[in-house]
Amino acid sequence: xxxxxxxxxxxxxxxxxxxxxxxxxxxxxxxxxxxxxxxxxxxxxxxxxxxxxxxxxxxxxxxxxxxxxxxxxxxxxxxxxxxxxxxxxxxxxxxxxxxxxxxxxxxxxxxxxxxxxxxxxxxxxxxxxxxxxxxxxxxxxxxxxxxxxxxxxxxxxxxxxxxxxxxxxxxxxxxxxxxxxxxxxxxxxxxxxxxxxxxxxxxxxxxxxxxxxxxxxxxxxxxxxxxxxxxxxxxxxxxxxxxxxxxxxxxxxxxxxxxxxxxxxxxxxxxxxxxxxxxxxxxxxxxxxxxxxxxxxxxxxxxxxxxxxxxxxxxxxxxxxxxxxxxxxxxxxxxxxxxxxxxxxxxxxxx
Numbered sequence: 001x002x003x004x005x006x007x008x009x010x011x012x013x014x015x016x017x018x019x020x021x022x023x024x025x026x027x028x029x030x031x032x033x034x035x036x037x038x039x040x041x042x043x044x045x046x047x048x049x050x051x052x053x054x055x056x057x058x059x060x061x062x063x064x065x066x067x068x069x070x071x072x073x074x075x076x077x078x079x080x081x082x083x084x085x086x087x088x089x090x091x092x093x094x095x096x097x098x099x100x101x102x103x104x105x106x107x108x109x110x111x112x113x114x115x116x117x118x119x120x121x122x123x124x125x126x127x128x129x130x131x132x133x134x135x136x137x138x139x140x141x142x143x144x145x146x147x148x149x150x151x152x153x154x155x156x157x158x159x160x161x162x163x164x165x166x167x168x169x170x171x172x173x174x175x176x177x178x179x180x181x182x183x184x185x186x187x188x189x190x191x192x193x194x195x196x197x198x199x200x201x202x203x204x205x206x207x208x209x210x211x212x213x214x215x216x217x218x219x220x221x222x223x224x225x226x227x228x229x230x231x232x233x234x235x236x237x238x239x240x241x242x243x244x245x246x247x248x249x250x251x252x253x254x255x256x257x258x259x260x261x262x263x264x265x266x267x268x269x270x271x272x273x274x275x276x277x278x279x280x281x282x283x284x285x286x287x288x289x290x291x292x293x294x295x296x297x298x299x300x301x302x303x304x305x306x307x308x309x310x311x312x313x314x315x316x317x318x319x320x321x322x323x324x325x326x327x328x329x330x331x332x333x334x335x336x337x338x339x340x341x342x343x344x345x346x347x348x349x350x351x
Contacts, residue, residue, distance in 0.1 A: 044252055044349075047245040048318035048325045049159035050266035050273060052196055053170060054214035055233070056154045057189030057225055061092040061122065062105050063182075065148040072135045079146040080132045086123065088182045091149065093120035100187065102151045109134055109143045117145070122185070153184065156194050156212045158267070158316035160328040160348065162237060162244045166223065169351075171232045171316040172328035172343045173291050189225030191235065192216055196269055201308035202337030210269060210313025229351045231290065231343060232316065232328070246273040253324040255344040258283055258294065263321040265298070265329060267314060269306070275320060276300035281339075291330045294319065294342035309337035318345075 067081045085091075092098065094108045095118055109117070114134055121128050134143040153175065162168040175184050194214045202208030214220070225235040237244060246266065260283060264275040282295035296319065298309045307314070310332040319327040319342050328348065331341040 044163075045249040046161040046163050046252060046325060047247065048250050048266050048320055049162050049168070049244045049246055050317050051159050051244045051246065051268050052194050052210070052212060052313075053157055053159050053222070053244075054154075054192035054194035054212075054216070054220070055157045055170075055175075055189065055225065056152065056192065056216060057175065057184065057186045057228065057233075058100065058152045059090065059150070060185045060187045061090040061099060062102055062149040062151040063184070064089040064091065065150055068146050068148060070135055070137045070144050070146050071139050073138060075138075078135045080135060081145045081147040084130055084132060085119075085121070085145075085147050088123070090122040090185060091119055092122055092127065094118070096120075100151070102149055105149065106142070109145065113143060154214070154216070156196075156210070156214065156313070157233065158314065159237075159244050160232065160316045160318050161325060161345070162241065164245075164249070166237045166241050167234070168223075168237050168244065169232045169234050169316075169328075169348050172330040172348065173232060173315065174230050175228050175233060183230070184228055186225070186228045189228075189233075189235070191222045191225060191237065193220040193222060193240075196313075199269060199307055200311070201306075202311045202332065203308060204335050204337065207332050207334065207337055208308050208311035210311060212313075227351065231348045231351055234351060250320065250323065250325045252345055252349060253321070253326040255285060255293070255346045257324065258321065258326045258344065261321075263296070263319055263326065265296075265300075265303070265314070266318045266320060267303075269313070276303040278319070280319075280321065290347045291343045292341035293344050293347070294327050296329070296340055296342055298338045304338060307337075310340040311337065 064085050066087050069077050069079045072078045099105045132145050134145050137144045157170045159170045194212050196210050196212045198211040200208040222239050223237040227234045260280050263280050265278045266275050277300040279297045279299050284293050314329050317329045325345050327342040327345050329342050333339040
């Protein structure tokens with residue numbers, strides 16, 4: 001059967017997270033338009049990690065998912081936000097006061113009552129102001145503007161590399177909102193200890209996944225997340241750095257050094273760090289979407305027996321070739337879970 005060029009990008013998602021997931025990329029379009037840069041000088045050494053990590057991120061302001069109707073007094077239907085707010089907008093301020101959570105926004109609305117409110121909105125990178133008149137919802141017994149909003153996301157990811165000073169990168173692609181598919185503009189975040197509880201093996205047309213759990217308590221806090229980019233999330237692990245510093249320090253390969261042939265995928269999903277054999281089948285240095293620059297196939301019988309190949313959760317796993325860190329796993333092919341794509345480590349280091 002001819003191999004379809006349809007694939008999933010994936011995140012390690014915890015099934016216990018009340019439906020809040022990371023939305024991955026799929027190769028249905030022409031890609032992100034991101035040009036691969038291969039001329040950067042790379043001379044540093046890092047630890048190739050492959051360790052799972054709990055992720056909690058906060059958006060900048062609150063993200064608008066959509067609008068809704070409100071049943072107001074005398075059974076009248078109203079929707080103040082309709083035709084004004086759009087899915088993907090970020091509400092940054094209400095009446096000139098910055099907000100950072102859904103709770104803060106709702107509290108400000110209750111204090112305002114039915115008076116006109118001025119919202120500062122971030123839309124397509126531009127800040128705009130708009131006026132709305134909240135209405136009182138008889139059903140929910142509170143003042144509302146008729147908008148679905150969300151302000152934070154949580155889940156599990158894989159650390160690609162960590163430097164000696166604790167700086168790390170994970171995932172190999174950015175975090176998008178699962179409902180809208182928009183790249184999340186974050187104000188910051190944190191990383192926590194986590195553990196993998198179950199591995200659901202991948203099958204053709206049904207990619208598997210890793211299921212884990214995270215307890216977001218101070219004792220499990222490890223560090224911070226500073227940025228969410230197209231090539232992964234970045235931050236600093238402050239506690240238990242040695243837990244993520246697997247093996248020896250590895251030299252970072254330039255994109256020009258990566259070649260087809262045998263390589264290794266490093267992961268700790270079995271409970272301990274291990275390198276599994278893969279084949280780099282194709283190098284695509286001029287591909288517009290840098291997250292699919294390396295085409296790979298899992299060949300290690302042990303990993304295939306364990307996971308079926310590449311599953312949701314291996315995203316960010318380091319790819320090692322000739323003793324150098326060359327990239328990270330980013331996608332799995334839907335019709336063949338043993339095959340997928342990766343990003344050059346050089347592209348991740350440019351952020």
